[in-house]
Amino acid sequence: MHELALIESVARLAIAEAQQRGAEAITAIHLRVGSLAGVDPDALRFAAQVVLADGLAAKARLEIELVLAQAWCSPCAALFDLEAGLSLCPRCGASSGELRCGRELELAALELLLPDQPEPAGCAAGGAT
Amino acid sequence: MCVDCACGLAGPGPSPKAGLNVSQKASSSPGFQPPAARSQALSLGLRLLAHNDRQAEANRVRFAAAGLVAVNLLSSPGSGKTALLEALARHNAAAAKPVALAALVGDLATDLDAARLRAAGLAAAPITTGQACHLDAAMVDRGLDALEAGGLDLAHLDLLLIENVGNLVCPAAYDLGEQQRLVLLAVGEGEDKPLKYPATFASADLVVISKVDLAEAVGFERERALANIGAVAPRARTVELSARSGAGLVELMALLG
Numbered sequence: 001m002h003e004l005a006l007i008e009s010v011a012r013l014a015i016a017e018a019q020q021r022g023a024e025a026i027t028a029i030h031l032r033v034g035s036l037a038g039v040d041p042d043a044l045r046f047a048a049q050v051v052l053a054d055g056l057a058a059k060a061r062l063e064i065e066l067v068l069a070q071a072w073c074s075p076c077a078a079l080f081d082l083e084a085g086l087s088l089c090p091r092c093g094a095s096s097g098e099l100r101c102g103r104e105l106e107l108a109a110l111e112l113l114l115p116d117q118p119e120p121a122g123c124a125a126g127g128a129t
Numbered sequence: 130m131c132v133d134c135a136c137g138l139a140g141p142g143p144s145p146k147a148g149l150n151v152s153q154k155a156s157s158s159p160g161f162q163p164p165a166a167r168s169q170a171l172s173l174g175l176r177l178l179a180h181n182d183r184q185a186e187a188n189r190v191r192f193a194a195a196g197l198v199a200v201n202l203l204s205s206p207g208s209g210k211t212a213l214l215e216a217l218a219r220h221n222a223a224a225a226k227p228v229a230l231a232a233l234v235g236d237l238a239t240d241l242d243a244a245r246l247r248a249a250g251l252a253a254a255p256i257t258t259g260q261a262c263h264l265d266a267a268m269v270d271r272g273l274d275a276l277e278a279g280g281l282d283l284a285h286l287d288l289l290l291i292e293n294v295g296n297l298v299c300p301a302a303y304d305l306g307e308q309q310r311l312v313l314l315a316v317g318e319g320e321d322k323p324l325k326y327p328a329t330f331a332s333a334d335l336v337v338i339s340k341v342d343l344a345e346a347v348g349f350e351r352e353r354a355l356a357n358i359g360a361v362a363p364r365a366r367t368v369e370l371s372a373r374s375g376a377g378l379v380e381l382m383a384l385l386g
Contacts, residue, residue, distance in 0.1 A: 002262055002299045009177045017171065027168060031177075036328040038302040085327020086360050097364030099331065105177040105302065112169045 003043040006105065007051045013107050018056050021112060026057040028111035034104040036069045036085060060111075069102020181303055184266035188306025191273065195283035199291060200385055201264075201305050203329055204313035205322075206295030209339040209372055211242045213313065214290055216372035217382065218251040228287040228382075233272040235264040235294045242292065252281050263299040264291065266306055288385060297322075301329040309385065311335045312365075314358070316349035323357040330358065333365040335384060342371040 010029060018026050029048075033039055041064045048062050069082040073089035073096050080089045082102060087095050176182065192199045202210050214232055221227045231252040234243040240255035247253050254275040256268045269291060277283060291307060293300040312333040314322055317340060323330040330336065336358050344351065351369075358367060366384060370377030 002302070005261075006177050009180070013173075013175050013177075017173065021169070021171070023169075036331060038298050038328045082327075084324065085331060086324070087331065087363050088360055095359060095363035097331075097362070103302075103328075107173050107175040107177060109173055110171045112171060114167050114169050116167060 003039060004047040004051070006039065007044060007047040010048075010107055011051050011055075011057060014060075014110055015056050017110055018112055022115065023056065023112035024115055025113040026060040026110055027113050028063060028109075029057060029060050029107070030063045030065065030109040030111075032065045032067055032104045032106040032108045034067045034069060034102040035082070036099070036102040037105050039105060041066065065108065067101055067104050070100050071096040072098040072100055074098075178302065178304075181266050184270060185304035185306040188266050188269055188273075189308075191270075191283070192289070192306060192308070195286060197283060197286040197289050198309065198385065199289045199305070199307040200309045200311055201291050201293060201300075201307035202311050202313065203293045203297070203300050203333075204295060204315070204339075205297045205318065208295070208313040208315040208318060210292045210295070210313060211245055212372040213337065213339060213370065214246055214251065214292060215249040216375065216378060217290070218246065218249040220375060220378040221382065222250055224382075228386075229285055230288050230290065231276055231281060231286050232290045232292060233264075233269060233276070234292045235268070237261075237294060252276065252279070254279065258294055262294060262296050263303050264293050264305060265303045269305045297326040297329045301332050309334045311337060311385075312362075313337045313339045314354065315340045316344045316354075317347045320350050320354040320357055323354075323361045327361040330361045330365075333362050335381075336362060336365045336367050337377075337381065338367065338369045340371060340373075341369045341376060342373050 010031065014026055014029055031044070033041060044064060045062060052058060052060060069085065070079045071082055071087055073080055073092065073094055075094050076089055076091050079100060080091065087097060089096060204210050218230060221230055232246050233254055233256055234246060235256045235258055236242050237258055240257060243253045243255035254272050256264060256272045258264065258268065273283065291305060310333050312330055314336060316338065338354060355367060358365065368377050368381045368384065370381060
């Protein structure tokens with residue numbers, strides 16, 4: 001159960017980014033968690049309720065994107081999903097230790113609330129996307 | 130480099146999932162309605178364990194400078210990590226050409242394991258983690274300092290054995306800078322254990338089936354266990370070992386070299 005420490009790390013990184021940009025609040029925190037990262041998303045959510053209770057991220061919603069582990073099958077020259085962690089290609093049955101993803105533990109993105117700033121005259125409509 | 134599955138590992142081309150949906154979804158906090166014009170989406174991709182990974186890299190440099198091989202031992206509590214280290218120490222001391230061994234021993238609350246290893250003639254320093262369920266790279270760094278403070282010159286070591294906290298989940302996520310990761314599976318734990326804890330077993334370079342002297346008594350199904358290890362950790366080498374009888378120790382020492 002190191003989810004508490006991980007969320008503390010999330011809070012540190014997120015608040016530093018938000019402060020650097022002068023944000024009033026963090027409205028959303030997006031995490032990416034691999035299926036072989038050894039982390040329980042529910043435990044992360046529970047820890048977040050405690051760790052993020054005060055401060056800039058107090059009202060942020062936590063979005064956790066689960067990344068299913070995938071490995072490379074050489075005979076098939078294709079990726080396959082590691083269902084239940086099994087490193088066996090479902091097409092040909094070959095085993096593969098070439099893990100391509102599934103160990104991610106990332107702060108993928110933030111949504112920030114920035115203070116109102118008056119738009120420069122003449123730039124209010126249209127403009128680049 | 131992952132360009133195929135959009136999993137976010139560094140690689141050319143934008144990842145379809147890396148971008149963030151900028152549109153404001155319904156907030157889970159009632160009454161909180163930020164104006165869309167004032168919100169900003171920020172793509173980051175920061176690794177949560179970056180701090181540990183940097184220290185692990187520093188440990189790797191320290192190990193390489195000392196010319197030693199570091200091995201991270203993982204298992205559930207009671208699978209025989211400490212008994213294995215004791216047996217290795219005794220086997221090594223009696224060998225024609227002993228290698229220079231030392232151990233770092235992670236434990237939640239006591240230094241009993243380190244005391245056991247010192248009694249077996251092994252230079253050992255405890256890492257008491259308190260509430261932490263795993264070792265991290267910084268703890269290993271401090272453990273190395275403790276070994277040196279005890280008069281050990283790392284440059285004279287061949288092999289450093291790092292006994293992690295007994296836990297088959299959390300330690301898998303923490304790189305300690307080790308060259309080899311060894312996971313133990315005791316015969317009494319059940320042949321399905323690799324399937325139940327794939328994250329840990331998949332990270333193993335070496336799987337030791339321990340307590341094989343008890344295999345018959347507990348009805349251990351060897352073929353099924355080996356098949357399950359192969360299914361989650363196809364690249365790992367496997368050693369069947371008994372710390373009590375000494376079976377498998379020669380083979381293991383050769384692989385740890």
